[in-house]
Amino acid sequence: AQSVTQLGSHVSVSEGALVLLRCNYSSSVPPYLFWYVQYPNQGLQLLLKYTTGATLVKGINGFEAEFKKSETSFHLTKPSAHMSDAAEYFCAVSDLGTGRRALTFGSGTRLQVQP
């Protein structure tokens, strides 16, 4: 069975500082990996995804993530935090390669950006 672990339910950074949100997964097959962001009172918005190919993927709003198979990780980074990045971030995995489409989510990380 798949699982996703997000280390740190709350992360606080200063504006302009590096953002690093951690995600580790377990999957019996090559995974498809996703990061979603949820702003207050809104739905989940896709930030970026990894399916195949280049292991460093770039997403919206300056975020990127690197798939590291040896570490079973897909950490999300942004070089310089902005106040508007304050939100909850969810890592998710699917076994789409096997035809199973259901997403398994991590428990989320709430990012706070201090002025």
Next chain:
Amino acid sequence: EPEVTQTPSHQVTQMGQEVILRCVPISNHLYFYWYRQILGQKVEFLVSFYNNEISEKSEIFDDQFSVERPDGSNFTLKIRSTKLEDSAMYFCATGGGQAKEETQYFGPGTRLLVL
């Protein structure tokens, strides 16, 4: 930009009552999903629907739940006899038709409160 919409945004119901949550998918999408998030917990997969039938379901999706596309546009989740523990945010998601690379686009959610 096309988006998934959900109605109602909030619903309060009495235990034992039936509720129907509605979703309007993005128009050319073929796969439809329901997820839920109990307050303070992970987003959990409930069910996926393709070609007018359930393609996957989780252990949560028991006999009190059902899904359908009654008019070819709306996608609904029915809970026949609500329980207190059904109180949660319910998200609809829809995805395109490509087998290999699929992003699930989420609606803003319906917050269900069972009293």
